[in-house]
Amino acid sequence: MTLNRRHFLGTAVGTAAALSAPMVMAAGTPRVVVIGGGAGGATAARYIAKDSKGEIEVTLVEPTRSYYTCFFSNLYIGGFQEIGDLAHSYGGLAASGVNVVHDWATGIDRDAKTVTLAGGGVLPYDRLILSPGIDFVDESVPGWDLSAQNAMPHAYKGGSQTELLKAQILAMPEGGRFAMVAPPNPYRCPPGPYERISMVAHLLKANNPTAKILLVDPKEKYSKQALFEEGWQKHYGGMIERIGPDFGASNVQVNPAEMIVSIDGVDEKVDVCNVIPAQKAGVICERAGITEGNWAPVSGHTMQSRVDENIHVLGDATDQGDMPKSGFSANSQAKVAAMAVRGALTGSKVFPAKFSNTCWSLIDADDGVKVGATYEATDEKIAKVDGFISQTGEDADLRRITYEESLGWYAGITADMFG
């Protein structure tokens, strides 16, 4: 590193601090760079800055100035949230001492331990935390690529795509047809596509009640299936048709120009088509050379990459074991990583890793369900310890409380992420 004026002054006025933390000051303030300001990255940046009390310099690289959570974006489609409710700025992180850089990270030099930014900057790090979320696997749905995302939105990253999909649904002709091509495992937010079907049905029931929904799903089974099927029958009888792999859903292609979904060779003309492609770790992981297959393998003890111990990976991008890819999981993993990074860089106490996840889904107004589990780190993976799931046939009061709880969780996790 270069000994610039700021570092020099910092050392001169920080004599008392230097005496109490000689290891830190002797080596210069250790630097952590976090790439990606979502549930994993924002949480990790905030916890490291907050808990290291200035002993670690934390820089967060995130291109957008307003972060739109992907979690709860289905509730916007259903009309239960405003788009503005999902937007969060990074002012709270800056106030917690995080240096927030709005730029794209375009490259990582693992030998030099530097991150290159699209704007030309270079950020050196002692530890790097990657929390880039997902990107899509090219040609996983033949006929669809990112250039088709306006004709057939994925709406699987929060923000403009979510708004576009909702606008398209509202513009459907009376009695028109909405289709979703659901993704193969593993993917972000296992109940997400099915909560989305519920919210689209809720929106159509109010605005276009003769419209139909076609769900084309390459998977035999899916998350909370019994709960969704019960709810769809109860609230949206006759509106939703699901085609599984036994009826050709594993052989799907689309024609965005013609708005056609072909299922095992049979063309279906639709008015709106939500294509949620197969997914992979955010592309920066691939560029860093830390992926195996589509994901970045990590150790559950510390969330360190199995390829490079100076890099920790969080959330959807990881291959870690039993945890689902969710904002809750990323937030949980971020705290383990933050503790491990502080321990490595400042010698702070490190406790055994613990993880948890809960995913709430809304089926209709005041009809919420949830699934959750706790996890621990083994040498092999993050392993499930215990879990629960909402039951079919629960009474309306419990379902309403579950929904209200999800609103509380949203407020809680966003406060935990952004301060």
Place this chain on the structure above:
Amino acid sequence: MLCTPALAEQEAVEIGDAERGAILFEDCASCHEVGAGAEDRIGPHLNGIFGRKAAAHDGYPYSDGIQRAGRDGLVWDLRRLDAYIENPKALVSGTRMNFAGYDDPKDRADVLAYLRSFSDNPQNIPEAQPTARPREVELPPETLAIVGDPEYGEYLSSECTGCHQRDGSAQGIPSITQWPAEDFAIAMHAYKRKIRPHPVMQMMASRLSDEEIAALAAYFGALD
């Protein structure tokens, strides 16, 4: 004193005579409504007051004093309410509550027993009964005597704060800050033994050791 923290759950069973409290509440009713359809009048309505953070009910123009108490973390639990209606000005300065207070502990207990029947969330735990229950778990004194390590509690707390807010605000998910340590420990052990019914909390508590529960109690109890 109405109850010590150690005995909060136990004595709360006999918190008072709610029927007599209903009659005593007429002293309060010129300013406060409670029950079905209650609205804010000169004072805020008192539905759900148990477990609510001070000045946390939307739409009522609280005095600066109560607002400050809320920012300082005052939560209306049994002890705080008891202290307040014994002498409002002793607990919070500068409020508009023009009431001299009940000197007789039995009067206070009876009024609070009556008010408690309009609080779904005693201790701000959504699935607890509207009226206090017997202490849910019998814990050996040595378990209750464990002094938690707040530093460990701070790390463990990060599992809680994915849902429960550190600043004590409660929206759909209850506040867990500033509980007396023993109440916190008793509640967590009740979840751990699956006596309290909430599935997320049962799962989270099930893998916490006695020391970890004490550590969390120490940490959250001391949060501002």
